[in-house]
Amino acid sequence: MKNKKILISGASIAGPTLAYWLNRYGFNVTIIERAPELRLGGQNIDVKGPAEKIAIQMGIEKKIREKNTTEMGQRFVTKQNKLIAEFSKESALSMTQELEILRGDLVQILYDSTIADVNYIFGDYITNLKEHESGIAVTFSSGKNTSFDLLLIAEGIGSSTRKIAFRKQPTFKFLGLYTAYLTIAKAPSDSQWSRWCNAEKGIVYLLRPDNYGSTRASITFTALEHEYTGLSIEEQKNVLVKRISGSGFESERLVEEIQKSKDLYFDRISQVNSPEWSEGRVAMIGDAAYCATPIAGKGTDLAMAGAYILAGELFTSDNYQQAFENYENKMRPYVSKCQKLPPGIPKIVYPQSKLGLRILNTVISIVGSKPTKWIMGFFGADRKKIKTEIELPDYTLMRQVVSN
Numbered sequence: 001m002k003n004k005k006i007l008i009s010g011a012s013i014a015g016p017t018l019a020y021w022l023n024r025y026g027f028n029v030t031i032i033e034r035a036p037e038l039r040l041g042g043q044n045i046d047v048k049g050p051a052e053k054i055a056i057q058m059g060i061e062k063k064i065r066e067k068n069t070t071e072m073g074q075r076f077v078t079k080q081n082k083l084i085a086e087f088s089k090e091s092a093l094s095m096t097q098e099l100e101i102l103r104g105d106l107v108q109i110l111y112d113s114t115i116a117d118v119n120y121i122f123g124d125y126i127t128n129l130k131e132h133e134s135g136i137a138v139t140f141s142s143g144k145n146t147s148f149d150l151l152l153i154a155e156g157i158g159s160s161t162r163k164i165a166f167r168k169q170p171t172f173k174f175l176g177l178y179t180a181y182l183t184i185a186k187a188p189s190d191s192q193w194s195r196w197c198n199a200e201k202g203i204v205y206l207l208r209p210d211n212y213g214s215t216r217a218s219i220t221f222t223a224l225e226h227e228y229t230g231l232s233i234e235e236q237k238n239v240l241v242k243r244i245s246g247s248g249f250e251s252e253r254l255v256e257e258i259q260k261s262k263d264l265y266f267d268r269i270s271q272v273n274s275p276e277w278s279e280g281r282v283a284m285i286g287d288a289a290y291c292a293t294p295i296a297g298k299g300t301d302l303a304m305a306g307a308y309i310l311a312g313e314l315f316t317s318d319n320y321q322q323a324f325e326n327y328e329n330k331m332r333p334y335v336s337k338c339q340k341l342p343p344g345i346p347k348i349v350y351p352q353s354k355l356g357l358r359i360l361n362t363v364i365s366i367v368g369s370k371p372t373k374w375i376m377g378f379f380g381a382d383r384k385k386i387k388t389e390i391e392l393p394d395y396t397l398m399r400q401v402v403s404n
Helices: 014-024 049-058 061-066 103-112 160-165 233-244 251-260 299-316 320-339 354-367 370-378 395-403
Strands: 005-009 028-033 044-046 073-077 083-088 100-102 119-122 126-132 135-140 145-148 150-153 171-185 193-199 203-209 214-222 265-273 282-284
Touching (some): 005 145, 014 049, 014 103, 044 103, 049 299, 061 103, 083 354, 126 160, 160 282, 171 251, 193 354, 214 233, 233 265, 299 320, 299 395
Parallel strands (some): 005 028, 150 282
Antiparallel strands (some): 126 135, 171 265
């Protein structure tokens, strides 16, 4: 394809992955990031399925393994911190994966893998776009004006550039939940196992070890869609403290940690459904286009797979219009599959009453019992395998075939 000068907006996971492959295919790539530096916060994420395959091809699998969070598996506990069931990371029922890494560590690895070949601009963002016959003129908040052949948006769910570039805006499917993430000091009760605890009134606590001697905490609970929007950080902290105080488990410890937290993230959980992923010379990938939410557990897969396929299609197609169409045709079915949640989820996992909580814990206890584990293992359900969830073409080979 002749359109070689490309601007990517967003330097999280999708953006640098996209930049890596575009640079490998001979494109001139610039990444712009609103934050003044890399945003290295965040919780545990897993690199599995298509993301693992892409990481292997990028030569970063070893680096990801070296930054493993050290998590051994998942334990479900009661409000009194008593064990209900445990699933090692080898279990198909455990959220712990073989390649478990902090979001910030993966961002750093991707940045280190691209900084030598990609132009990064931090502390700036797009304020205006004007498409012309040979490209797209971009105005930045800094006042700079530059033209590119294409703009690729790799921002988050609330993408500001998407609002500028697309006439048809996405719809958001609210899942009835808000979630908070923060890093807390490690306590004697923490170990190399993650701990999941359900509390009444639809609260779920999750404490996970990291590889820096601290603990990553998440608090998720049921709420109305606009119940906590537009709050300041201090107001968010007050809301969280009020919601979890006296709810059991380690709520009082978390109340103290919330009040002094410097990295608190708090937001509603919604899926993004975009009618179109491209318009003119602009296309988008990752959460900006098709966020599946942390509940789906597919965010890294979608970000890296979308980046790989979009870069490959731009490399092998005759023009960007064909590339954008091919990318969407390949990714849409996979996105739809990832956004489908099991029946009753998330409501079943967030019981409101003591009875509902007792029933859920009983079910978890049965599933985690030795006889059940033995039966599931006997039939092969307890073994994790890398499944072919989406086809990842060898674009270099495809280009060679076309050229010949």
